[in-house]
Amino acid sequence: MSIFIDKNTKLIIQGITGRDGSFHAKQMMEYGTQVVAGVTPGKGGQKFEGKVPIFNTMVDAVQATGANASVIYVPPAYAADAIMEAAASGVAFVVCITEGVPVLDMTKVHPFVKERGVRLLGPNCPGLISPGESKVGIIPGGICTPGPVGVVSRSGTLTYEVVDKLTRAGIGQTTCVGIGGDPINGTNFIDCLEAFEKDPKTKAVAMMGEIGGTDEQEAAAFVKKHMKKPVVGFIAGQTAPPGRRMGHAGAIISGSSGTAAEKIEAFEAAGMGVAKRPKDFVELIKARLK
């Protein structure tokens, strides 16, 4: 088992002929993801790599293939529209990899997606992977292995770092989800924690947060109130100065709120394990799997 995607996920790639889209389309196909269609306006009727049909619009692609998910690799200026097109096309799950989507675009997209009951992951995220079943996005398949740990993170390479350490220690994963570093995104920590709690295969959860906002504090409150499974957390940005955007648009301490100390305190208050370094996840998770 896994959350959000599995071997039955039928995926459309929006922007399949672009530089990033085509590279990662091949990687996903090699991993075993069912890539059933691509969408690039103006290239409808062509085939990607001689086998994946390309359509001009999402509606055409969904009607022809019965796809239930899409992943977006279009430039930032078109990403908001691509998300809305996907949400209106009938797929249930939309993953937006694109980085640099204006936040005001997301204030428009968010209610549009929500009202249609569609789950959005991202934007500005690495996507997700259910090891051995399916991968949607850019997480390197080689560092993951099937197993009992759910992973959720606001970051890309930091997720790889932790997943790689878990895998090397022989600890596999049900699903690894990167929710992205933007201030307004679709799926949040709580959505993932809730799904991991319900997933019978997941026995423990590793969660990597960052400075900025209150998502981690709310997630900690959720853990305390609603979760029986153990959760181990980490916060990146303990040495970050206030008022500066640390790469991710969402990673900024404003005034006294959103600091690492505040978030770690919330983790501790929720009875969560706290990893001081990325490598600490290995021992903390191991102890909780016994």
Place this chain on the structure above:
Amino acid sequence: MNIHEYQAKEILRSHGVNIPPGKVATTPTEAEAIAKEYGVAVMVKAQVHVGGRGKAGGVKFCKTPAEAKEKAAAILGMDIKGLTVEKVLVTVAEDIGSEAYVGIIVDRATKKPVFMVSAAGGIDIEQVAAETPEKILYVPVDVRYGLPAYDAMRMGFFLYQDVKQARAAATIMQQLYAAFMASGCSLAEINPLVVTPKGVLVAVDGKMVIDDNELDRLPAIAAMRDESSEAPSEVEARNANLTFIKLDGNVGCVVNGAGLAMATMDLVKYYGGEPANFLDIGGSSNPEKVVAALRIITADPSVKAILFNIFGGITRTDDVANGIVTATKSNPLKVPLVIRLTGTNEAEAMKILKANGFSASNDMDEAVQQAVALAKGGKAA
């Protein structure tokens, strides 16, 4: 991106907000001439991207042009929280009856722009929010419908008893909202919004923060960037498409990905060192970026050791290795370099580095400890 008060006021004025006349001066003589032109008392205000200008002595009331010259001379060149004042705004001083706060931010919780208004204006709104939260009215806006007139009026009546003033305030809410949306803001505020003794509403100070992701499609706003008000290393990094923030320590860090970059800084601290910077080379594997990153870091004399921490996903570690070799050939390093590489094409990267006399590890903790020891002048562990 931060813009100056005078730029925010230009934007607000273009959307119809009543703003006192003002012009920018870069010399005391210019400030005097502007004050003379207005022929009334003026405020001389430092234009820097930090709060607390008034407390730092960067905002002065001047009765005469001669006084404007004198105060401008004192403020220009002044250091406010590490930034040098290059410009002052000379603006007509308003008589103040009452002061209110009006602001909009993009709120992460509601995922909407949210108005915050308070009759307790002129001071730090965070302080009001912490001490007397009941004095702030929050009004979220669904951007698909814009700011409804009734919500604008509700805010007007929250601030003012007088119907005329409430209506005038409602108009300003609409103007501020229009400016916020059109300029791609993540924050816009008028603080204080003043009612003069004659009952006229006027925006005495304005602030806007622009979402960096908007700048490509808003060239007029992007052109407002004032590079003289930023650290030169940060300007160079941005031009090379790197995200760089200078810190106070001595371990220079080059990392791919924002989360891992922060975690690397934290680990430097954990092992007893101090990071000299945040630097994210991003997801691409362009060797040019590595060259630029090394140039920026080595320009900082406080850097005593450099640490690369690369987890190759999209980033190909062999490209990073080639970048390191190129950069150090053209510009030999004067400080020790510790390299940690793992992930995509790791074996090739290690081969390239070894052939060029570098050693590298694939363990993050080991590399960080080594860099910290070297920065302290010790030997590698």
